[in-house]
Amino acid sequence: MTVVSDPHLLMIRPVVPQTPGGCADCLRLGTPWIHLRLCLTCGHVGCCDSSPMRHARAHAHTxxxxxxxxxxPGENWRWCYVDETML
Incomplete structure (x- = not known):
């Protein structure tokens, strides 16, 4: 039996980035982003908390x-917005 340390890990699904060219919302609105985050439940691509609009966090909560x-590129870490922790 595998012990899951964060119950939210059960929400991870195989995903394909919906907008591999950038933040979906920033592309639609014409706003800039700094770094991108991929939702591991649906494939939404959103901008990070250092970006002006913080679309990844908004998507997570909405x-x-x-x-x-x-x-x-070159980064392979995960973040849980509910528990505010790296996984």
Missing amino acids: EGHPIVQSFE
Whole structure:
């Protein structure tokens, strides 16, 4: 039996980035982003908390999809917006 340390990890699904070219909301609004995050429940690509609009966090709270992974080249970490912790 595997012990899951964060219950939100159960929400991770195989995903395909919906907008591999950038933050979905920033692309639609014409706003800038700094770094990108990939929702591991639905594939939404959103901008990070250092970006002006913080779309990844907004998506996590609005849609109830708490786990993201960095969508930056060479980075492979995950973050839970509910528990505010790296996974």
